[in-house]
Amino acid sequence: MRRWMMVPMGLVLAGTGVAVGPVTASAAPAPAAVTGCPVGWGSLPEDRSAGGGEPLTGVRTGRHPCFDRMVLDVPGSSAAHPVGYHVHYVDRLVQDGSGRPVEIGGGAVLEIVAVAPAYDPETGSPTYPARAGAPLPGVDLRGYHTFRDARFASSFEGQTQVGLGVRARLPFRVFQLDGRLVIDVAHSWTSTVR
Numbered sequence: 001m002r003r004w005m006m007v008p009m010g011l012v013l014a015g016t017g018v019a020v021g022p023v024t025a026s027a028a029p030a031p032a033a034v035t036g037c038p039v040g041w042g043s044l045p046e047d048r049s050a051g052g053g054e055p056l057t058g059v060r061t062g063r064h065p066c067f068d069r070m071v072l073d074v075p076g077s078s079a080a081h082p083v084g085y086h087v088h089y090v091d092r093l094v095q096d097g098s099g100r101p102v103e104i105g106g107g108a109v110l111e112i113v114a115v116a117p118a119y120d121p122e123t124g125s126p127t128y129p130a131r132a133g134a135p136l137p138g139v140d141l142r143g144y145h146t147f148r149d150a151r152f153a154s155s156f157e158g159q160t161q162v163g164l165g166v167r168a169r170l171p172f173r174v175f176q177l178d179g180r181l182v183i184d185v186a187h188s189w190t191s192t193v194r
Contacts, residue, residue: 037066041171041186045088048174055127056116056160059136061147064184068146070164072181074116083181084115087174093163095132097156102133106148106165110172114162114181118155128160136162145187146170 054076062069077083090111093102118128129137130152141147149165164183172185 037186037190038173041173041184043089043169043171045086046172046174047086048082048084050082050084050115054116055120056114056118056155057127059128059130059139059150059162061139061141061144061150063144067184067186068144068166070112070147070150070162070183070185072112072114072116072160072162072183073179074114074181075179077116077176077181078178079176082176085174085181086113087111087172087183089169093151093153096154096159096161098154100133102151102153102163104149104151104163104165106167108166108169110164110166110183110185111153112162112164112183114160115158116160116181117158118152118160121158128155130155146185 054074056072056074058073060071060073062071074083088111090109093104093109093111094100095102096113118130119126132152132154134152136150136152139150141150146167147164148167149163151163151165153161153163155161164185166185170186171189172183174181174183176182
C-alpha cells in the first residue's frame with residue numbers, strides 16, 4: 001500500500017516541476033556554452049568605390065563576444081548612398097598629404113580611409129575634433145580584447161584617415177548602416193568563443 005501512495009505523490013510533484021529522485025554528480029551545472037561567431041572574414045583589403053559623404057562627425061568603439069567594433073559616423077550615408085572606403089593592414093601608418101609616419105601601438109595596424117572629410121568643405125571648420133597623430137577623442141580602449149590603439153592620421157582632400165592598432169593581424173569585415181561605416185575585427189581566426 002505504501003508503494004501505491006508514492007507513485008501518485010511522485011506524479012503530483014513531477015507536475016509541479018519539483019525534482020523527484022536522488023541528486024547525482026550528473027546534475028552539476030553544464031560548462032559554459034560555446035557560441036558560434038561569424039565566419040568567412042579575411043584579412044585582405046576591403047574597398048568600396050563611391051562618392052564622398054557628408055563630413056565625419058564622430059568615431060566610437062564597442063566590444064562584442066566575438067569581435068571589437070569601430071564605427072565612423074558619417075551622416076547622410078546609407079546602403080543607397082554609401083560612403084567610399086579603403087580598409088587594409090599596413091606595415092606602418094603614413095599620414096596622407098605629409099607622408100609623416102604615425103606611431104601606433106599593437107601587433108598589427110589597420111588603416112581606415114573613409115571618403116568623408118573631418119571638416120566642413122564650405123568653411124574648413126572641423127566636424128570631428130581630432131589632431132594628427134593623437135588618440136581618437138572620446139575613444140577608450142581599456143579592456144578590449146583585440147583593439148590596442150586608435151589614432152587620427154589626417155583629413156586631406158575629402159578623405160579621413162584613421163589608424164587602428166590591433167593585437168595581431170586578425171580577420172575583419174566592413175559594412176555600412178544608415179549614417180555609419182562599421183569595421184569589426186575578430187578576436188581570433190576560430191569560429192567559436194567561450
